[in-house]
Amino acid sequence: MNGFAGFVLRRIAGAVITLFVLSVIIYVVFYVTPGNVAQITCGPRCSPVQVHQVAQQLQLDDPLYVRYWHFLQGLFAGQDFSTGTSVEHCPAPCLGQSYQTGRQVTDIILTKLPVSFSLVLGAMVIWLVLGVGTGVLSAWRRGRLSERVLTAITLAGVATPVFVIGLVLMIVVCGELQLLPFPQYVNFTDDPEQWAWSLLLPWLSLALIEAANFARLTRASMLETLAEDHIRTFRAYGVGERAVIARHALRGATASVIALNAVTFGSAVGGAVLTETLFGLPGIGQELVHAVKVVDLPVVVGMVLVIGFFVVLANAVADVLYAVADRRVVLA
Amino acid sequence: MSLVEVTDLTVEFGALRAVDGLSFSLAEGAALALVGESGSGKSTVAGALLGLHRGTGARVGGSVRVAGTDVQAASDEELRMLRGARAAMVFQDPLSSLDPYYAIGDQIAEVHRVHTRVSRRAARARAVEVLERVGIPDAQRRSRSRPHEFSGGMRQRALIAMALACEPDLLIADEPTTALDVTVQAQILDLLHALRAETGMGLLLVTHDVGVAAESADDILVMRHGRAVERGPVGAVLAAPAEAYTRELLDAVPRVGARRTGSPATDEVVLEATGVRREFGRGKRAFPAVDDVSVTVRRGETLGVVGESGSGKTTLGRMLVGLLEPTAGEIRYAGRPHTGVNPAVQMVFQDPVSSLNPRRSVGESIADPLRARGERDEERIRGRVTELLERVGLDRAHYDRYPHEFSGGQRQRIGIARALAAEPRAIVCDEPVSALDVTTQAQVVALLGELQRELGLALVFIAHDLAVVRQVSDQVAVMRRGRLVEYGPADEVYDSPREPYTRQLLAAVPALDPELAARRRAARRTPVAAQRPAPEERTRVA
């Protein structure tokens, strides 16, 4: 499996470079964004003296490259922070300390990631079932009414922004019909059942906007496969239409569905900002948007790197899965 | 009663009438060959026998009875029972005809279980059994491989195995060997023959190749434009064709015996390859497609390059025209080493479809070399192009037409015209006729010959069809696995081949005379296990 090992190595190397460049870009971009960090941290009524003290304490007066160097040091060697009363060590990989709250970025990320994962994992199940299901049906009942309706529904998902879907869902399901309590995030570790209930609506809303892509992809690849010669072979050998669809046509679609799924997952972990915001899920996306607004550079860089990591990872995984699902393909 | 009873069959796709009032019958255990050029509707007939046109919008008229089932009247259920169980079909392209995602054994087992109520395990066992029967070595293990891990020949065997799975009374083979090399083709044809002898099933063979028909059928039915032209016992029809068209067809078939006449060969060397080697892939995965090959082409001379798929003949051709750089060795043009493309050395491609840009008028395509040379005067360009069009036997009015409006043969002529536009001294023809019907083949070959005489072109003629090569070549190079097996004057190579491989190749060429074919077959009969696929024969996956 030398080819595979080589592929993994190349991908890792690529990912490292990508993330490195990404961090530089973010540093530069946020270096030039307006917003006096020290003033924001200190509060608008802070006197110049005070602001200066804060700036020193956060090492904001250092030139850009020095600050970036500190960032790299923290990443590979760890860093020490003063709480005022004591000094505490932040072991490598240390992404630094939030300007706003003084918390360690790694801690923040670790508290936020489970939430984002809970959201995306659950949504994934739904969008797969909904999307692939729709895709199969519409490929099978091509041109019939049932297909049009299904397609319309999934498209409605794409067309309607999640903050609309989500809010309306909540108002109707929780407010007017009172079928569910309003979602209120609960840690899985605290109460798995409540966790699931609390995430049901977020899952639905997120899944609804993704499902259409899967439906489209499934349908397209199935139609493509149905046009292939080997389908003709099995028809010519008296294999029933159901079996042809289920065994052969659908099988042909799996490779690309898997690939799409990996990528969707990767980008949703950090990308479900609106969903998280609307449902008050303390996830990566929401925190990141907040951090950007208050120019909390360490948090932004840390989170962007984590998100970037997941995207890159997802894409690599997509390739592997793709190759596994479709043996004709060799990774290169 | 007979196995197949077709009366007054007509099949229409929209306006096109593919089959027009065709009637024939096939007795139990008999073998009938449907022969015809592309568009004669022969494959459509094959499909009709299994009712494959249902739900495709094709209109089917007349009646078709197969193994007692009235295909027209049968319910979907009855049809399914017929398909595979009593009449099985073997398709042309074994790669695309098998599901790439499942192990071959499983695919056969699946089909088997559709028709017989047996356990998964039993079906799997049956699959291995039939695979063994069709001569897949180590069937138990190989049954777990997927199609792309099989060579072309093995795949075709697998398809036949699938057909055998339910012991059908009728085997319908649609161009079963068209995609295969001659040697493999011979093996497959032998296999079909053996199976018939053994199981006594009927065979309906659909092919464009009269030779193939001669090899493996008792009766022959020549088709044209969806109608039957002539029918009768193979021997009789081939020996003394009653119809003009049949005769035409037969004359067009190139004979390995036919030597080349009146070559304008000189000894001025135009194109020369010395010890060229070309590798694909890097590091561990690198393999040589061409290895240490040296050839020379003189003015007015034709070098024929023969070899089976994967022998590296195309790679050699592309190096000669400079589309590929040799990894080692050098290409010399008129004595001077040349790298990169050179208008004086042109190429005619195999696939008439992909060799012309579908979005540009053929005139424009032909004008390319002129414009590239810096010609700006539209008048002269148009003049020259129409001149060329007419030269290759097309109409000056074709200038503004698009490729899809032309037949395969015409497109190949356009390709030639484009090559000529560059006023080349050498043209490399990569399988120029292998995608064409025999009659068209003959015309194109003739055209190339004329042009060569006129312009004293040096030609390199790459093909897998030995007969065609002999027809046109002065020198012949036989290639195998990237290396030159035998290289010399055509007559020597063909009449007294030194290398066993060359002999094997020649022996595999289908003969038009059934008796000869039978004798050859006897001679060829070697233990099935020996027919292992050559490694490079497996389709590579980048």
Next chain:
Amino acid sequence: MSEALAAVETAGTDISVPAASGAHRFWRRLRTQRAALVAAAVVALLVLAALAAPLLTALEGQDPTTYHPTLIDSARGGVPIGSFGGASADHWLGVEPQTGRDMFARLVYGARVSLGVSLGATLVQVVLGVAMGVAAGLGNRWIDLILSRITDIFISMPLMIMALALLAIVPDSFPRPVLVALIISLVSGWSTTAKMVRAQTLALRNLDYVSASRLSGWSTSRTAVRELLPGLAAPVITYAALLIPQNISAEAALSFLGVGVKPPTPSWGQMLTSADVWYQAAPQYLLLPALALFVTVFAMTVLGDGVRVALDPRAASRLRIGTGRKRESRAEKAAQAPNAAAAKAAQVPDAAVVKKEGRA
């Protein structure tokens, strides 16, 4: 975007049997699909409405910015007075809560921004994507490597964040809609397009007619322009048709984060953003833009599919039985294609896939 998906991106157009030649063929194929034609008509109407916004509003006698305090109930949060959001002869679709601005006027002017932004963004994405993709596909290993790396970097950038940051940096004088379009297209979409084009290029460049053009003495760049680009048209157009809806919703999402186009310029995304809370009090305020958005996306998608089918010869010849004598050579082409993506390009069908930050 993964190599795998790059392949997934590629439209169903079968590369070794090149697609439609000439507009007339394309139209003939398109005409056979009623759904696609209806969709095309709808899109045309929308674009017309957007272009003719001033005329239409003049016809109604309103404009999108004038306040009508008298038409709303200030004591009740500024909900429009009267049923159907205060729809009347003067205000065909009623007025906006809190301001009393004319809904119809805002809707048609909003179409300008939403369509403009999404079409503009799509244009940039396609141009950029094709340029990068072709370059990577034709260039040597190093060019390919570097360009692919750049593409990856853009792919792993979260759209929202870059949008927030960039909008703060870029001077206020810079026209907002253009900026929004640029951000959407730069941070998402083009990179996936590039991957797709690269895969297609790798597959296309092996075609004989490309070789032929090189043999006739044309330079690589000239060959790329004359022989490759037309071949890319099919997949690219198809993909573009899929990008447009994605871009529309991206614009909406940006508005939601307060970084969309600036008031008083209306855009559907902006209307939706401020409307979602009004779902109960003034439904039409939410439903009108939502409906507009849905119709647009729906039409665009259906049209996109239609275009794909019209450009895809195989789609036309689905399920027909043919001798397909040329398949072997095709299979080999796919096999010899330099990498997995290209190999798959020959097999894998299309799908709408762009990054999701824009919409989730």
Next chain:
Amino acid sequence: MRQPSVIARRVAAASVSLVMAAGAAACGPKDNDAKGSGGDSTPRKGGTLTVLNSEPQADFDPARLYTSGGGNVPSLVFRTLTTRNRENGAAGSEVVPDLATDTGRPNKDATVWTYTLKKGLEFEDGTPITSADVKYGIERSFAPELSGGAPYLRDWLVGAAGYQGPYKDEKGLSSIETPDARTIVFHLNKPEGEFPYLATQTQFTPVPKSKDTGTKYESHPVSSGPYKVVRNENDGEHLVLERNPNWSAATDTERKAYPETIDVRSGLDSSVINQRLSASQGADAAAVTTDTNLGPAELARVGGDKALAARVGTGHFGYTNYIAFNPTVKPFDDPRVRQAIAYAIDRSSVVNAAGGSALAEPATTFLPNQKSFGYTPYDPFPAGKAGDPAKARELLKQAGHGNGLTITLTHSNDKNFETSPEIATALQDALKKAGITVRLQGLEDNDYRDKTHSVKTEPGFFLAHWGADWPSGGPFLAPIFDGRQIVKDGANFNTGLLNDKSVNDEIDAINKLTDLDAAAKRWGALDKKIGDKALVVPLFHPVYKRLYGKDVKNIVISDWTGVLDISQVAVK
């Protein structure tokens, strides 16, 4: 004032929220609708009160908090020397003793203030609270690590300007004396009659030096109030407070502390909060919010629903939204131009943009319309409800802009409604009638703050707002109009760059007064005097309308903070 700091630190990521100060507390409804639903049934101890907020309690360190009167949730855990009077309406804007026995004993020129702690005060761990703890609490608020509080201590205490807190400077502030464990004395560098108000802020919370963990302290601050922190999940997103056994009601007459547990959920979307409160199912029946107003959309619904309307608490917080001019920028150097704009303003459409007459009251005075601020009604440039374009044109003609005028209005793109694009477009529309073309310059929030708060970059014409640090004219007028508070190299709030001796002197004079009622009257007069200069044009005072759950009883909304006071609420 607290407002911007809070928003700057905690911009609700992407909600259309009408979020006001996270720390803000309640204020007495003019109409005493406080006994809305359960107000009249007698409150009992026990139960769990749920608080649904959009802004997480990110800062829970008394040093970092910027609150008015000690905040709402914080004041459940932090007791201060003095505190706000927990009563409905105007009575609620008085200062009352908390830890201290009285509101402070000044010397005659009000530069020295002395406090005595009550007996029997204990921290949650049972250790007694001493004056040293209060001193330490104040000192650590000077540490750069813990910045964020109000500027007054630094400005008023002797020798505090450059002080960097106890971490860097062991010996502490000499201007704070603790002669014994119960007495604490403050030495100010100028007379400050309103010191008792300042003593309500959380910086005056006792912090035991032994328990101080610097920046980590906020995760579990040591309670001196009726509740202690038992849970603080990711940075104030989820707080759980339980009864503090060592708090004795005997020493605390202000906080009722009926519920056993208080569960604070934050980071919620404002529209979701209001949906939950109106549905009021399950735990939400005993829920309130301390930071989320009813939006106009919800208001439209509530208006049609009697039962719902009965569960709305209305409050007024001392707060003014206004137009600010920079007279050094042309054409705003010409008072006639400023006056013309003042006349052209259409306050009704601005009010609508701010949520309608129920959520905003048109303002003509800079001071909030409450007695405690010394509110004296005046309207120097009567524009009526919808503006007086004619008068405006006339003034413009005099100023030489007869044939129209084009100006740029700077505002924040942020969606909190006070400086939002919505208000700006409303103004744009109104000024059109007076022949003034307004170009909108929307800036990202940080950019907007930097520009408007810096003397160098301050635009000529922009939207601004100001909130009360305590219900009095002092903190409302001085930072904006006191010439000596113009900050050249930092955050400046005197946007009109007014440096008028008579104004400055009057401010000093009032600050000497320790009779707050007398002071209030003179603040009102001063406000009117400044108003005539048309350096600012008041637009509106916001009104807080907030839903609470079915089972919530004993609603107290003081004029000090404008929202219901958690310390008074009962759920049984």
